[in-house]
Amino acid sequence: MTTTTPFHDATADAAPQTQPTTVVEQQPTATPGLDLTPAPPATYPVAVPAPARALDLTSGVPVAYQPPVAHQAPVAHQAPVAPAPVVAPSVAPGPGRRPRTPAEAYAALLEGNSRFTGNAPHYPNHHTARRDALTQGQEPFAVVFSCADSRVPPELVFDRGLGDLFVVRTAGHVIGPTSLGTIDYAVENLDTPLIAVVGHASCGAVAATVGAHETGRLPDGNIRALVDRVMPSVTTAKAEGDGTLDECIVQHVHATVHQLPVVSPAIAQRLDAGTLGVVGMVYHLSNGRTEVISHLGDFRI
Numbered sequence: 001m002t003t004t005t006p007f008h009d010a011t012a013d014a015a016p017q018t019q020p021t022t023v024v025e026q027q028p029t030a031t032p033g034l035d036l037t038p039a040p041p042a043t044y045p046v047a048v049p050a051p052a053r054a055l056d057l058t059s060g061v062p063v064a065y066q067p068p069v070a071h072q073a074p075v076a077h078q079a080p081v082a083p084a085p086v087v088a089p090s091v092a093p094g095p096g097r098r099p100r101t102p103a104e105a106y107a108a109l110l111e112g113n114s115r116f117t118g119n120a121p122h123y124p125n126h127h128t129a130r131r132d133a134l135t136q137g138q139e140p141f142a143v144v145f146s147c148a149d150s151r152v153p154p155e156l157v158f159d160r161g162l163g164d165l166f167v168v169r170t171a172g173h174v175i176g177p178t179s180l181g182t183i184d185y186a187v188e189n190l191d192t193p194l195i196a197v198v199g200h201a202s203c204g205a206v207a208a209t210v211g212a213h214e215t216g217r218l219p220d221g222n223i224r225a226l227v228d229r230v231m232p233s234v235t236t237a238k239a240e241g242d243g244t245l246d247e248c249i250v251q252h253v254h255a256t257v258h259q260l261p262v263v264s265p266a267i268a269q270r271l272d273a274g275t276l277g278v279v280g281m282v283y284h285l286s287n288g289r290t291e292v293i294s295h296l297g298d299f300r301i
């Protein structure tokens with residue numbers, strides 16, 4: 001699809017939400033702890049209701065976008081937000097100061113992506129002094145849990161440097177014991193205030209799962225483990241929408257965001273305490289922008 005419509009923040013013109021909004025009650029893996037056993041091929045559970053949206057990830061332009069209503073589970077993850085100022089990129093701390101809150105970290109990521117897409121990167125923290133300072137330890141301000149696709153390198157996409165991002169990557173950003181343990185390490189030991197789940201247009205992992213869903217033929221070998229973990233998102237997207245690849249990609253980011261506090265007590269506790277935020281983004285290959293589609297925590301998108 002070719003379009004000249006400029007990319008815009010779809011949250012600004014969102015239509016009223018019409019889809020189911022309660023999430024936690026419908027999580028199939030609502031039991032605490034790690035229960036990541038792949039689902040049987042014929043009975044894939046539905047993980048998270050699909051957000052109402054229509055995105056054209058090929059062009060990078062959201063179409064009639066309707067963002068999901070923020071997490072409304074009857075737990076403290078969506079604690080009332082104080083009448084704080086709306087988070088904007090301007091809240092990001094200046095050079096040399098590490099973002100300390102979910103809002104600051106989120107703003108810093110947005111600012112970096114804006115520099116990247118504007119062909120005006122600052123390449124912060126690429127210098128020798130930064131490298132030397134990091135020999136004493138690390139204090140990354142965001143976990144980026146992204147697809148492993150070579151076209152979505154987090155430090156470039158968010159214009160960050162050494163020691164800024166704690167990057168965890170699996171094909172299709174699938175959650176497994178080791179990837180979850182890696183995220184938990186940053187959250188628990190490095191006090192990282194934000195987790196950004198980053199999917200992307202034309203994701204091969206999601207496309208392979210859509211193919212398996214449509215043909216009934218599952219891949220062999222270790223790739224099967226990826227498809228098993230993406231399949232609930234594809235099943236949901238097809239049950240609640242057209243189930244296009246774009247819809248499946250958006251749904252899978254949305255589902256990953258909402259699964260994290262279910263399978264990680266450390267993440268859930270910090271969300272409750274307001275010291276951690278989780279944001280889901282879809283990266284558009286065509287223009288380099290990251291579109292926010294889902295979030296948990298006491299900060300605004």
Ligand SMILES: [Zn+2]
Pocket residue numbers: 147148149171172200202203204205206
């Ligand atoms: Zn991918």
